[in-house]
Structure formats: C-alpha cells, structure tokens
Amino acid sequence: MSTTPVIEVDRLNLTYGDFHAVRDLSFEVRPGELYALLGTNGAGKTSTLEVIEGHRGPTSGTVRVFGNSPRDRRAVRPRMGVMLQESGFSPDLTVRESVRLIGRLSGRTDDVDRVLDIVDLTDRAGRRVSQLSGGEKRRLDFATAVYGTPELIFLDEPTTGLDIQTRDAVWATVDRLRENGATIVLTTHYLEEAQQRADRIGLMHQGTLHREGTVAELTRTLPAVIRFSLPAPAPALPLQAAVDADGKVVVETFGLQKDLHLLLGWAQDHAIELQGLEAGPTRLDDVFRAISS
Amino acid sequence: MLSIAASELIQIFRNRLVLVTSLIIPVAVCLFFVRQHETFADIGSLGYIAAVVMFTIAAFGLYATAVTTLASRRQNLFLKRLRSTAASDTGILAGLLLPVTVIAVVQVTAILIALAVVAGKPANIALLVVATVATLAMMIGLALATAGLTNSPEHAQVTTLPVTLGVIFVATWVGITGTADLAWLKRLLPGGAATELTMNAWNGGVAVTESLALLAPTLAWVAIAVALANRLFRWEPRR
Numbered sequence: 001m002s003t004t005p006v007i008e009v010d011r012l013n014l015t016y017g018d019f020h021a022v023r024d025l026s027f028e029v030r031p032g033e034l035y036a037l038l039g040t041n042g043a044g045k046t047s048t049l050e051v052i053e054g055h056r057g058p059t060s061g062t063v064r065v066f067g068n069s070p071r072d073r074r075a076v077r078p079r080m081g082v083m084l085q086e087s088g089f090s091p092d093l094t095v096r097e098s099v100r101l102i103g104r105l106s107g108r109t110d111d112v113d114r115v116l117d118i119v120d121l122t123d124r125a126g127r128r129v130s131q132l133s134g135g136e137k138r139r140l141d142f143a144t145a146v147y148g149t150p151e152l153i154f155l156d157e158p159t160t161g162l163d164i165q166t167r168d169a170v171w172a173t174v175d176r177l178r179e180n181g182a183t184i185v186l187t188t189h190y191l192e193e194a195q196q197r198a199d200r201i202g203l204m205h206q207g208t209l210h211r212e213g214t215v216a217e218l219t220r221t222l223p224a225v226i227r228f229s230l231p232a233p234a235p236a237l238p239l240q241a242a243v244d245a246d247g248k249v250v251v252e253t254f255g256l257q258k259d260l261h262l263l264l265g266w267a268q269d270h271a272i273e274l275q276g277l278e279a280g281p282t283r284l285d286d287v288f289r290a291i292s293s
Numbered sequence: 294m295l296s297i298a299a300s301e302l303i304q305i306f307r308n309r310l311v312l313v314t315s316l317i318i319p320v321a322v323c324l325f326f327v328r329q330h331e332t333f334a335d336i337g338s339l340g341y342i343a344a345v346v347m348f349t350i351a352a353f354g355l356y357a358t359a360v361t362t363l364a365s366r367r368q369n370l371f372l373k374r375l376r377s378t379a380a381s382d383t384g385i386l387a388g389l390l391l392p393v394t395v396i397a398v399v400q401v402t403a404i405l406i407a408l409a410v411v412a413g414k415p416a417n418i419a420l421l422v423v424a425t426v427a428t429l430a431m432m433i434g435l436a437l438a439t440a441g442l443t444n445s446p447e448h449a450q451v452t453t454l455p456v457t458l459g460v461i462f463v464a465t466w467v468g469i470t471g472t473a474d475l476a477w478l479k480r481l482l483p484g485g486a487a488t489e490l491t492m493n494a495w496n497g498g499v500a501v502t503e504s505l506a507l508l509a510p511t512l513a514w515v516a517i518a519v520a521l522a523n524r525l526f527r528w529e530p531r532r
Binding site: 023054055073074077082083087088089090091093094097099100101102104105106107128242 | 296297299300303305307308365366367370371372374375376377378379381529
C-alpha cells in the first residue's frame with residue numbers, strides 16, 4: 001500500500017472577520033487509518049473539516065486530499081464519501097431517490113438496494129425524507145457516504161442520535177470498509193468511540209492541534225486513577241489520596257499495578273472492604289478535561 | 294446535471310404550493326388575456342398581449358419559482374449536500390433551474406400558439422423566439438441574484454415582489470403607451486426593450502435590424518444580473 005498521506009494539512013489558517021478559527025494547523029492522515037479529530041465546542045474541528053472536504057477555501061496554508069486540491073471536485077469527490085453533520089436532504093424526495101441521486105452524483109457506482117440494506121432502510125425506501133426520524137436521517141446520510149465504497153470517508157458525528165443497535169451496525173460497516181483499506185476521518189462527541197476505534201487522535205483546542213497521537217500516547221501523560229469508598233472510621237491509607245465531591249477516595253498514580261497491590265494488601269490486613277472499587281488508565285475524557293481546564 | 298434536473302422535477306410535482314403558484318396561476322392569468330384578446334388589443338395591440346403573457350410566465354412562473362426553489366434548497370442544506378458530490382457549481386445550478394425553465398418555455402409557447410390560433414399569426418416568429426429566449430435568460434439571471442438576498446422560501450414572497458411587479462408594470466406601460474415618448478427610459482428599464490421587441494415581432498412593421506438593437510438592453514440586464522448573482526449568491530444559510 002502506498003504511504004503517501006491521503007490528507008495533508010500544512011499550516012492551515014482560517015479566519016472569519018476578526019475571529020481566528022484555525023491557526024497554523026498541520027497534520028496528516030495516512031492510508032487505511034482511522035483518524036479522529038476531536039475537540040471542545042468551537043475548537044475549529046468543523047471549520048477544518050469544511051476546508052478538507054472542499055466546502056471552504058483556507059485563509060492561508062495548503063490542504064491536499066489524494067495529492068489534489070480538495071476543491072477539485074472532479075478529481076477528489078469520486079474517491080471520498082462525506083457524512084455531513086446536518087442532513088441536507090430534500091424532504092420531498094424518497095429515501096431511494098435521495099440515495100440514487102447523491103450516489104450517482106458522487107461519480108461512483110453501486111446498487112441502491114445494497115446500500116439501503118447496509119443501513120437497514122430497505123423498508124423505508126419508498127418513504128419521503130420528511131417522514132423519517134432523526135436516527136433514520138443519520139442512516140440515510142451514512143448510506144450516501146458509503147455508496148460505491150469510497151477510499152476515504154468523512155464521518156462527522158456519525159452516531160449522534162442513533163440507538164445502540166444502529167450504532168453497532170454503522171461501526172460494523174465501517175470495520176468492513178477498513179478491512180478493504182478505506183481511510184476514515186471521524187469526529188465524535190462519544191469519546192469512548194474514538195478511544196476504541198481510532199488509530200490516531202488529533203485533539204483540537206482553540207484552533208490549534210493541542211495534542212496528537214495514539215490513544216495510549218495521549219493518555220500516558222496523565223496518571224491512572226483508583227477510586228473507592230471507605231467505611232468510616234478507617235485507619236490511615238498507605239498512599240497519597242484525595243476525596244472527591246461524591247466522598248470517594250481518589251488515588252492518582254503513574255504506578256498503577258504497584259499502588260493497587262499496596263492498597264489491596266492494606267485493605268486485606270485491616271479487613272476493610274473497598275466499596276465500588278475502580279482502577280484503570282486515564283480515559284480520553286480526562287485528557288479532554290485536562291485541556292479545557 | 295440531468296439527474297439533478299430529474300429530481301427537481303419530481304420535487305416540483307410533489308409540492309402542491311409550488312405547482313399552483315408556478316404552473317396554474319400564471320397560466321390562468323394568460324388564458325384570461327387570450328380569451329379577452331379583443332379588449333386588450335384595443336387597449337394596446339396583440340403584441341402587447343404577447344408581451345404581457347410572456348412576462349407573466351417569466352415573472353411568476355419562472356423567476357419567483359426559481360428564487361423560492363433556490364432559497365428552499367439552501368435552507369434545508371440540499372445545496373451543500375449537492376456540493377459535497379462531484380457535481381460542479383454550474384452543473385448544480387443548471388440542474389436545479391432546468392425544469393422550471395423548460396416548464397416556462399412550454400407554457401409561453403403553448404399560450405402564444407393559442408393566441409396565434411384565436412387572433413392570427415405573429416409577423417416574425419424567429420424574432421419572437423429571440424425575444425422569448427432573451428426575456429427568460431434575463432429572469433433567470435435576476436432569480437440567481439435575488440436568491441442571494443432571500444433567506445427562506447417564505448422570505449421569497451417579499452424579495453421577489455420588486456422584480457415581479459416591476460417587470461409587469463414596465464411591460465404594461467411600454468405595451469400600452471409604446472415608445473414614442475420617454476423611449477430611452479422605457480428601453481433601459483428591465484423588460485422594457487424586451488416588451489418592445491416582442492411587440493415588433495408580433496405586430497410587424499419595424500425593420501428587423503432596428504428590432505435586434507433592442508436586444509442590447511435585455512442582454513445588458515442579463516450581464517448585470519449574472520454579475521450581481523456572482524456577488525450575492527450563497528450556497529449555505531447564514532449562521
């Protein structure tokens with residue numbers, strides 16, 4: 001497989017009037033990887049995606065998709081599928097007509113019924129888009145993005161508003177596409193999705209890439225956490241701890257295994273039950289909290 | 294482009310409001326003019342009826358419907374969706390406007406044929422075709438420019454009024470009073486020269502070369518409208 005990046009962003013800047021939405025942003029997305037672009041609200045993710053998708057021109061800097069300008073629709077669009085954050089389908093067209101129209105315009109070929117089946121909309125095929133639920137519209141959107149099995153797929157909050165079964169079905173389809181070598185760019189508010197699925201994560205904050213790396217790389221810089229409740233009264237703890245707002249004891253540590261062992265030994269010796277005991281590496285949520293605070 | 298046009302045609306026929314305002318009402322008005330052609334020929338001339346009929350279709354059928362359609366497709370982000378495919382901007386606009394344009398051409402043709410059947414043939418059919426094409430082109434250009442100033446299909450009911458009422462007024466004014474006086478003003482107003490051209494084509498009696506000069510103001514309006522559209526047209530709703 002080629003190692004030329006699918007997406008190259010080099011010193012991208014984007015301003016709206018006085019507002020500097022994106023500052024000197026540089027990153028790459030490699031073939032076959034799932035890259036999650038995450039960030040707080042207003043971090044500049046959507047603006048960045050809009051430039052990469054070719055909806056907007058950069059104020060300065062360059063963006064290349066498959067080595068082309070993203071605004072060169074004829075060269076780029078047949079190779080990429082886009083799931084927009086807001087639907088944008090005509091309420092007066094049916095589900096089948098919408099998929100056929102957008103699919104055909106993508107420049108790829110596929111079987112409309114096959115695509116409808118993937119997103120479980122076969123029994124809604126003849127319905128007008130205006131009659132669909134929010135989740136069904138998201139599925140329709142996903143269907144148009146994966147029509148014709150593009151090499152690059154943008155998923156902008158793909159699972160917002162979907163029930164668990166549909167969410168699993170969407171991810172199963174994404175996994176199949178990835179087995180065939182597809183590259184995925186994802187934004188999501190469900191951090192566990194990114195944590196489970198992303199090869200690399202770019203964390204945006206105030207228009208810049210605050211951190212970038214694998215989930216392990218991002219979480220490694222923050223301590224692991226042990227949490228539990230203690231019955232009162234209790235003897236002094238063997239390690240440094242704090243008490244959180246819920247009255248739980250919180251231990252932050254870079255030596256999780258050693259400290260957990262110490263703690264469990266101490267509890268055993270004093271015959272103390274550590275209620276609601278949890279221990280684990282830092283979650284992506286904590287990385288997020290760390291940048292916004 | 295053709296797949297966009299086909300889907301647009303489906304949408305027009307599924308939306309009753311658009312169907313009534315863009316297809317039925319203008320045709321009803323035109324049929325009234327054709328039925329009462331003797332009365333209106335007395336007020337102006339048969340060429341005046343041809344011009345009013347053409348502008349009624351072009352203003353209410355074509356222009357107002359095009360503005361409403363574009364505003365509506367932008368508001369529900371359908372334009373953005375189309376732009377995330379491989380279709381070019383020109384292809385998207387052409388596809389969206391093709392059905393209303395074809396419908397307008399068919400309507401104008403049918404009604405002018407009806408007028409010819411009840412009141413006699415026009416003097417110069419080729420010139421009439423030229424006048425029709427120029428008028429429809431001008432109205433499409435104005436529709437693109439107006440769409441840039443229109444936020445929603447409801448808003449279109451207000452934003453289209455100056456042009457629809459304006460061109461109907463100009464066509465009526467020029468059609469009834471002719472261009473014997475205030476000729477320059479009348480010819481420079483949007484629709485004025487096109488009305489005179491239509492009347493010359495239908496009534497005859499004016500040299501073709503002289504009539505063709507009347508195309509210049511209409512084509513200038515096309516150019517102005519396209520330039521305005523380039524500045525004003527937006528693909529996404531304001532946030």
